[in-house]
Amino acid sequence: MKPTLLILAAGIGSRYGGLKQLDAIGPNGETIIDYSIFDAIRAGFGKVVFVINERIEKDFREVIIQKLQPYIPIDYVFQENWKIPEGIAWNKERTKPWGTGHALLMADGMIDTPFAVINADDFYGREAYQTLTDYYNEWNPERKNDYAMVAFEIGKTLSEYGSVCRGICQTDTGNYLENVVERTWIERIPEGIVYKDEEENFIRLPEKAVVSMNFWGFTPTFFGYLKSGFREFLLANGETLKAEYYIPTEVNNLIHKQIATVRVLPCPAKWYGITYREDKEMVVQGIRKLIEKGEYPEKLWS
Numbered sequence: 001m002k003p004t005l006l007i008l009a010a011g012i013g014s015r016y017g018g019l020k021q022l023d024a025i026g027p028n029g030e031t032i033i034d035y036s037i038f039d040a041i042r043a044g045f046g047k048v049v050f051v052i053n054e055r056i057e058k059d060f061r062e063v064i065i066q067k068l069q070p071y072i073p074i075d076y077v078f079q080e081n082w083k084i085p086e087g088i089a090w091n092k093e094r095t096k097p098w099g100t101g102h103a104l105l106m107a108d109g110m111i112d113t114p115f116a117v118i119n120a121d122d123f124y125g126r127e128a129y130q131t132l133t134d135y136y137n138e139w140n141p142e143r144k145n146d147y148a149m150v151a152f153e154i155g156k157t158l159s160e161y162g163s164v165c166r167g168i169c170q171t172d173t174g175n176y177l178e179n180v181v182e183r184t185w186i187e188r189i190p191e192g193i194v195y196k197d198e199e200e201n202f203i204r205l206p207e208k209a210v211v212s213m214n215f216w217g218f219t220p221t222f223f224g225y226l227k228s229g230f231r232e233f234l235l236a237n238g239e240t241l242k243a244e245y246y247i248p249t250e251v252n253n254l255i256h257k258q259i260a261t262v263r264v265l266p267c268p269a270k271w272y273g274i275t276y277r278e279d280k281e282m283v284v285q286g287i288r289k290l291i292e293k294g295e296y297p298e299k300l301w302s
Contacts, residue, residue: 114139
């Protein structure tokens with residue numbers, strides 16, 4: 001059974017200043033999404049589902065869908081803030097969607113295999129996709145609550161141009177996830193890598209601290225848990241304008257209730273991403289080096 005790749009592409013990067021999902025970073029106009037799907041196909045994925053914002057549908061179809069449909073089945077769905085369970089009160093002045101957990105929930109009913117969840121603007125590398133397909137290679141329904149997370153070393157995920165948000169992971173001796181703590185301000189300073197805690201204190205982090213880059217492996221059972229968790233979230237936060245329902249929130253909930261396990265799968269590759277507009281050149285140069293090493297062809301789709 002081939003896994004599905006679910007790509008979260010609804011966000012419009014405010015810090016970046018545009019539709020970074022559609023920015024060209026390869027020598028022949030390839031986007032990060034192109035490389036993600038190329039890697040997924042090589043690793044044995046059988047289908048791609050996108051979650052996008054309706055406002056970018058036209059550009060998205062022209063730049064992404066038309067080019068990639070000959071290589072793998074592709075579908076997409078919209079993330080809109082009004083797509084919530086019936087009977088829940090919410091602030092109609094809210095314009096922002098409800099976060100990554102809500103985005104993932106939009107694909108409910110479109111996926112019936114184990115699946116990976118990734119960000120559209122993150123370059124994870126070939127090893128990440130292969131690691132997850134290898135993990136689910138022997139999948140069967142008895143493993144319905146057996147999830148996974150591809151993890152990276154924090155020192156390989158930072159931006160040179162400002163702070164970043166990362167999920168700091170705590171694992172047990174068997175390399176199963178115990179907790180993910182979202183840190184919204186992480187940066188490399190002369191003394192090392194630090195994050196800022198709730199009291200504005202700087203706390204050091206090891207160079208190889210394990211972090212989540214939103215590369216998850218789930219089975220279809222996760223959608224049911226998301227539905228319940230999102231309803232509870234809305235009952236508590238439906239009237240707010242900015243509260244968001246994140247994937248790690250529900251993952252932590254399931255782990256603590258011993259409903260599901262999440263195996264942490266270390267990935268030694270360097271992650272590339274575009275948080276700030278200045279990051280783009282670093283990604284372009286990183287891709288160029290991988291092409292020169294023979295990791296990717298000069299022209300991705302030929």
